[in-house]
Amino acid sequence: MSEALGPYLFILLAGTLATDIWRWLGVLVGARLREDSDLLLWVKAVATALVAAVIGNLIFAPxxxxxxxxxxxxxxxxxxxxxxxxxxxxxxxxxxxxxxxxxxxxxxxxxxx
Amino acid sequence: MGKAAPGAALRVLHGSHALSGSLFINLRLAAIQGWMGERQTAARWFLRGMGGVASVPALILIGSFIGFGVLCRESGLSLGEAMFMTAFVWALPSQVVLVGAIATGSSALVAAIAVTLSAIRLMPMTAAWVPLVRAQGTPRWQLLVLSHFVAVTAWVWGFMRLPDVPRERRAVCFAGFGVTLTLINVAVTAISFIGAAALPPLLAGALFFLTPIYFLTALSASARYHAERLALGLGVVLGPALHAYDVGLHLLWAGLVGGTLAFIGHKLIHRRGGAI
Incomplete structure (x- = not known):
């Protein structure tokens, strides 16, 4: 971590990869979803509940x-x-x-x- | 308009049968004009997406990123690291987790696990976003690149605005919005980092408060189905409840349980003949 590039590699690994991997997986899963399907509605409900949980935590335990x-x-x-x-x-x-x-x-x- | 030009040229070709030299040149000209028109239309939709930054969602996110710049300063990160994080992570809750991990001196592995768990929501969000932005023949690599800009603000904005955009222009419009919003917030992170000392603590707290309130109201406003409204209510309660009981992976459970219950609730309401 003492090298100049250390912190940036840390962010790339623990930040970029850790978030983009879910986005890439989402693209692969989403490619199989139809816009009017029940499966998509469930996926959207789970996504909404997850974001809502983040909201709740930001208010409750910021x-x-x-x-x-x-x-x-x-x-x-x-x-x-x-x-x-x-x-x-x-x-x-x-x-x-x-x-x-x-x-x-x-x-x-x-x-x- | 740009698309019609080659079609018209083809009809002329079809009607005349004789492929004279001048007609061939006309055909090529039409094709070039069509290609340029296509480029212009794409550029116009990219600009429209950029214009989306002058909207309430984008302004509120900018306010939230002021809070983030201050947090980075308080947590001992460098200016470059703070800006780099906004550009290359681009998910505010995950960035807050990452800053927390760095501030407490966690190892890269522990930080990566914490951020990975905080970012799970991006998977179903992106999966729901794909059918919204893709058109017939949108290449997979474009969606993979564009998906980096999926975060709550762009997601909410996309579901509010993109249904009114012609399907084949949605990806480029989203790109215009996402790229511009990210670059602006990299600048906002830098400015607030530099000016952090001048910000009173209460104002910094109020800026942090923007994110949850905005997410809550914007998701409420953009919800079209009972499933989404129920999921919102359940998630807001389940998140802190499971967190308080210190259940590991509490965000994941809040999402799965809350989302599934909301989906079942939606189906039950429909069975009783309720409106959407």
Whole structure:
């Protein structure tokens, strides 16, 4: 790792290969899927649930600066955003802005910063 | 239009029977014009894909990558490594995992296993994306190259926009979007890495919060079937639940169990005669 190229090889191996291998496998599997098939619907449902699990973890157990914000505020702000998204007839931008406003407001009031 | 030209020339050829020199030249001219027209149309759709970067999904991803640049700085990576990672991994949750592994001094093997597990979702996502972008005769290698740009934002954007794009132009349109979005975010990673010290912690946290909220609402908005809505709800709960119980491979299980239950739920709703 002390060599200049070490970290880049590390990223290529543990980052690029580790992610692209799933994409390549996906291309091979997807080539056999028909657009209107039940199998494709199941594959899409699994993909959606996996992404949703990532979302849940990013809210519930985040890393970095977001971890400093208390869990209750993160959950409350996410709920605010989702509610606003629904009330605004599925407007993504309004949902995101509402969640962010709730997070920043609650964190600055309760954390006293 | 570009495609019609050689066809018209062929009809002329067919009608005249006599293959005179000038007609042959006309035929070749038409073929060249057709080829150039084809190139122009492809370029136009590539540009349209590039234009897709001026959209809410892309702007929110840019916000998320500001958070990533800050994280890289805080975790002790170099500027070059941070930029390299955005360009060559191009999956934000996996990049966060990789940075975490590097920051804790994991070996390449441990880091590779962690990232591989975090990236499993890319397989079904790409599999569902292939029938969306491919046209008759799209070469396999093109799909393999383009698949590098499959990540949540491009996936969601693709399912929102590509159905309105002519099938034979979808791959090139997706390429325009994917390449541009990646390059912009490499720049964003660099800028936020350099300016990281100036960013207050709460703002950095708020930027990290963009990703999950955006994914949640965008997936909700683009879901067309009960199966997808159910999968979304189940996954959001199952992910943290299995994570909290420290079940290994928890993401994989959340996806398989949540997705399968959602699929079964979808079938049950349909059997009762519910609307899609």
């Amino acid at each position: 890393s970095g600066a977001l971890a400093e914000v208390p869990l209750a505020i993160r959950l409350g702000a996410a709920a605010c955003g989702y509610l606003a998204f629904w009330l605004a007839r599925k407007n993504v931008l309004i949902g995101v802005l509402a969640a962010e406003a709730a997070l920043i407001a609650a964190a600055s009031i309760f954390a006293g910063t």
